Amino acid sequence: xxAVAAPSVQHIVDGLAADLGLLDQKLRTTxxxxxxxIRSIADYIVNAGGKRLRPILxxxxxxxxxxxxxxxxxxxxxxxxxxxHTATLLHDxxxxxxxxxxxxxxxxxxxxxxxxxxxxDFLYSRAFQVMVSTGSMRVLEIVSEATNRIAEGEVMQLxxxxxxxxxxxxxxxxxxxxxxxxxxxxxxxxxxxAGADRARETMMANYARRLGVAFQIADDVLDYRGNAExxxxxxxxxxxxxKLTLPIILALKRAPAAERDWLRSIIxxxxxxxxxxxxxxxxxxxESCGALDASMAIAESHAHAAAQEISTLHASDAxxxxxxxxxxxxxxxx
Numbered sequence: 001x002x003a004v005a006a007p008s009v010q011h012i013v014d015g016l017a018a019d020l021g022l023l024d025q026k027l028r029t030t031x032x033x034x035x036x037x038i039r040s041i042a043d044y045i046v047n048a049g050g051k052r053l054r055p056i057l058x059x060x061x062x063x064x065x066x067x068x069x070x071x072x073x074x075x076x077x078x079x080x081x082x083x084x085h086t087a088t089l090l091h092d093x094x095x096x097x098x099x100x101x102x103x104x105x106x107x108x109x110x111x112x113x114x115x116x117x118x119x120x121d122f123l124y125s126r127a128f129q130v131m132v133s134t135g136s137m138r139v140l141e142i143v144s145e146a147t148n149r150i151a152e153g154e155v156m157q158l159x160x161x162x163x164x165x166x167x168x169x170x171x172x173x174x175x176x177x178x179x180x181x182x183x184x185x186x187x188x189x190x191x192x193x194a195g196a197d198r199a200r201e202t203m204m205a206n207y208a209r210r211l212g213v214a215f216q217i218a219d220d221v222l223d224y225r226g227n228a229e230x231x232x233x234x235x236x237x238x239x240x241x242x243k244l245t246l247p248i249i250l251a252l253k254r255a256p257a258a259e260r261d262w263l264r265s266i267i268x269x270x271x272x273x274x275x276x277x278x279x280x281x282x283x284x285x286x287e288s289c290g291a292l293d294a295s296m297a298i299a300e301s302h303a304h305a306a307a308q309e310i311s312t313l314h315a316s317d318a319x320x321x322x323x324x325x326x327x328x329x330x331x332x333x334x
Contacts, residue, residue, distance in 0.1 A: 009328055012056060012321045019059045019075065020052060026079040030126050041107055041119045045086055048104055053215075053325075054081045054186045060325075061190025061204040063318035064310070069194030073134050077189040080143060083127035085182060088150055090120035095158065098237065138192055146185040153177025162242040164252070164264055171246055175216040176209070183212030203309060207322065210306035214329040217299035220245035221292050224283045226333065236279035242267055246298065251291040259285055299330045 013020065024046070031042035055078035062074040092098070093106040094113045108116040124147070131143050156174045160166050187208025191201040223238045224247055238245050244252075244267065252260055263285065266278050286292045303326040313319045 009051065009053075009056075009325065012060075012324065013052070015317060015321065016056060016059050019071075019078070020055070022075045023052070023055050023078050023082065026075055026130075027082065030079060030083070030130055031123075033122070037111070037115055038119055038122055041111055041115060042123075044110065045090070045107055052082065054085050054182060055079070057081075057183060057186035057208050057211075057325075058190040058193070060318045060322050061187045061208070062194045063190075064204070064313055064316060064322065065191055065194035065196045065200060066314065067195040069196075071193075073136075074190060074193040076130050076134055077139065077193055078186075080127045080131040081182065081186045081189065083123045083130065084143070084147060084150070087120040087123035087127070088154070088182075090116045090123070091154070094120075095154070134193075136192060139189060142185050142188050142192075146181050149177045149181040153179075153181070157243070160244065162267060163244065164267060166244045166249060168246065168249055171244070171249055172213070175213060179216040180209045180212030183215070184209035203313075207306050207309040210302045210309060211325060211329055214299045214303040214306065214326070217246055217295055217302070218330050218332070221247060221295050221299070222333075224279075224286055225292055236276050236282070239266070239279060239282055240276050246295045247286050247291045250294050251286050251289050254289040254291055254294075255285055256289075259289075296330060303327070303329045 027046055031039070031046065033039050033042070058074060058078040058081055062069060062071070090107055094108045094116050098106050098108070106116075107119070111119075128143070131139055153174055153176075157178055160170065160174060163170075184205045185208075187204035187206075188201050191204040196204075220238065223235060223245065226235060239248070248263070248267070251263060255263065263282065266282065306329075307323050307326040310319060310322055313322075
C-alpha cells in the first residue's frame, strides 16, 4: 500500500456527484424546521461539509452489488448515516470542549453547548424518521444497534480518559464501538438498499468495519504527525484531553523508563490543565520509540484486511473505489 503522494478521494466524490447531490437535497429537506435555532445550526453544520465518507460507503456498497435495488432507499439510508454521524460530532465537541473542526468554529463554540446537545438530539430523531421511511425491519435493527453501540463507545472513551492502565485491547474496543460501528452500518445498509442477500450484507459490513478501524487509528496518528492547517483543527488535542490513543499506549510500553514516567506525569496533569505546550516533546518521543510507525502499521493491517473482505466482488468502479479507500485510509493527510 505504498505510494509516493498521499491519495485523494476527489475522483470518488466526482464519480458519485449525482448521488451526493441527492444526499445534500435530502439533508436540507430533512433538517428544515420551524424552530429558527435548529435551522441555523443545521445549515451551519451541513455547510461545513466534511468528507461525507459514511454516505459514500453506503453508495459504494449499493453499487457494488449485482442487484438493482432502490436508489431512493440508498439516498435515504446515506442520509440516515450522515445525520447520526453529525449528531455524534455535535455531542463529541461538547464533551471534548472542542472549538475547531474542519477549520471552522464548532457548533458549540458558535451557538453554545446547550443548543448543540439539543440539536444533536434533533438530528438523531430525524435520522430515525428517515430510516423508518424505508419500511425495512432489518434497517431498523442495524441502525438501532449501531446508535446504541456508538453511545456505549462514547461512555467507554469518557471513562478511559487519564487511565494509564489502558491496554491496546481497551483502545480497540472503544474505536470499534465509537467509530467503526457506524462504518459497519453504512456498508450493510448499502447492500440492503440494493436487495443483496445476508452474505453480501455481512461482507460489506466487515469491509466497512475494518476500514473504520484503519481510519480511526490513522486519525489518532495524525493528531501527532499531521499539519494543523490541513487538518483544520489543533494538533495534540487528544493529549491535552488526557486521551490515551494507540500511539500513547504503545509509547508507554516502548519508551525508556524515565521517558515513560515523564509521559505518565504529563497525562495525569493534562486531565486538569488541558495543556498543549508539551506536544513537541511528546511528538519527538512517539517518533523516537517507534510508537507512531507501529500504530500506522496496525492501521495498514486493518486496511489490508478490509481489502481482503471484498476480494470476491465482481469488478466495478464501486469495488475499485472501495479498494482505493483502503489505501487512502492510511496514506491521507486529512
